[in-house]
Structures are given as C-alpha cells and as structure tokens.
Amino acid sequence: MNTDERTEGFEKRAREVFNESVAALDARTRSRLNHARQAALDELRTPQRRTWRGWAPAGAFAVAILAAVLLLRAPDDATPPQVAEGSAADVGVVEIVASGEDLDLASEDLEFYDWLARQPDAVRNGNG
C-alpha cells in the first residue's frame, strides 16, 4: 500500500467516523436544530418586518442623540437676555460709575442743575 492509498484510507476512515457521529445525534438536539432552521426561514419569508426592525436601533439611537442635544442646549436657550424697561438709564449710571469719572463737578454746580431741572423743556433744549 503506497502513501496515496494510505492517505485515502485515512481520509475515508475520518469521514466515516464523522458521519456516524452526525447520524448519532440525539432527538433533542435535532429538534432544536429544526427550530433554529425554521426561525431562519421565517426571517426570509417576512422581509418587510426585517427591514423595519433593521432600522429600529438606528432610529432609537438618533432619537436619543437628539434628546441629549436638546437637554444640553436647553438652559442656554431658555434664558434669553432680559432687558427691562428703563434699563438704558441704569446702564448709563453703571457706565459713569465704572468709568471712574470725577463726580465733584456735579456737586459743585448743584444749584445750577437744580435750576435747570425746574426750567421748561424748551429752555433746557436751548430753544427759548
């Protein structure tokens, strides 16, 4: 018997042993394999359900990302700058104080400013 024949004999023996081990599978395993096959075939028979389910995780992920973005951005967007009426005058006062301008001038001419305040608008605007 040459090498090729011995090799063929070995291959044949290996196949026989394997085939017999396959044939000797118990009924429970065969039944479970049958169920697995039917599940796979169901997948093939209902392609439209598969398509919808295929997109479901991606949709859920997109919704989650959108919700997270909205939640993170919500505090900034919900508090727009509040501008109260008459705030321009307050801003002016703040600017004067912040600029460090010398306020002694105002205290020296208090009488003048008091007189000016009591004058009609036309005089104050220099039209009188």
Add this chain to the structure above:
Amino acid sequence: MASSDTVPVQPARPEVAVTVDREEVCLDESETLDRFLAGVERRAFRIAEMAVRDRDDALDIVQVAMLRLARNYAARPSEEWKPLFYRILYNGIRDWQRRRTVRSKIFGFLPGSRRDDDEEQDDPLERVSDGAPDAVRQLMTGEAMKHLERALDLLPARQREAFTLRCLEGMDIAETATAMGCTAGSVKTHYFRALQTLRAQLGEVW
C-alpha cells in the same frame, strides 16, 4: 388628437402574473434554503461542538449562521451557499473563542469561574441516538471520534478548518478557499500539513 392624449394603461393580467411569479420565487427560494439548511445543520452542529466543546453554545453558533445566511445571502445562487454558510459558521466559532479568551482573562481569577470538563457533560441518556445501528458499533465510533477530536484540537486553527472542510465536509479546494477566506494554495498547504500530523497521531490508534 384623441390618441395623443390617451395615457397608456397597463394591462392588469401581467401585473398579477408578476406578483405571483415573485411569490413563487420567494417560495422556491425558501424551500431550496430549507433543504440546504436541513442538509448541513447537523454536520455544522458537530463541527461547532468539536470547536467550542459546549452543546448550547454550538447550537447558538449554528442558529446565528443560519439566520445570517437567510438574511444576507439567500438571494445568491444556491451553489454559493455552502462555502458562505461555513464561512459564517467559522466566523461565529472564532468570535466565540475570542469572547471566551477575554472572559477567562477578566474573570479567570475568581473562584468557581473555571468549569470542570466533567461538569460540562450533560446527562448521557439524553445523548443516546434514536437511530443508532448498534451499541458496540456506536461505542467504537464514539471512541474513534474522541481520538479524532483530540488530535484536531492540537492542530493550528487554520489547519483544523482546512481538514474539516476538505475531508469531513467533502468540499473541493475552491469552496474551501471561499469558506476560509484564503487562496487555493493556502488551503492545499494547510490541508497537507493537517493530514500529515493527524496521520502521525492517529495512524496506529485507527
């Protein structure tokens, strides 16, 4: 004038015929795939079981391979199914082995994390075949299969795949190359080396 404004109407019968044809194609495809899977499922299960040494995990791997074939490759010509199926199956086996390696590295130090081989054995009565030829023959085959499994375990993974697909599954070199994702030359090399090693180990036992 009137003829230029008329919209061409699709005849109803051909549409119905096309719909029926599609359903028939789907049914044919489903039946063909059913026959194919029925033909390979037990062999695929034994191959997976030899690789992972766990019946439940082997069943899971085979089920996933069936699902993936049905989902992704059912429309391909049925001649391509076999190498594709075994490629998916071996990918599943490799994933399982990678997960097991990672799990053993992470949890290996915990007490009770390693299962004894004896604990993995199920009730032997469950494994008795319904159609066994006879007890002595089954016993002898079982012993021979154990020797083969042990010898296969010692082979490098690629040699084991080449031997399993070429010899046990009877696939030709081109199909084996597709299933293994390598060239025909690599298949020949892996198979030759596997055969040499196995013959050296089992020659006397068999």
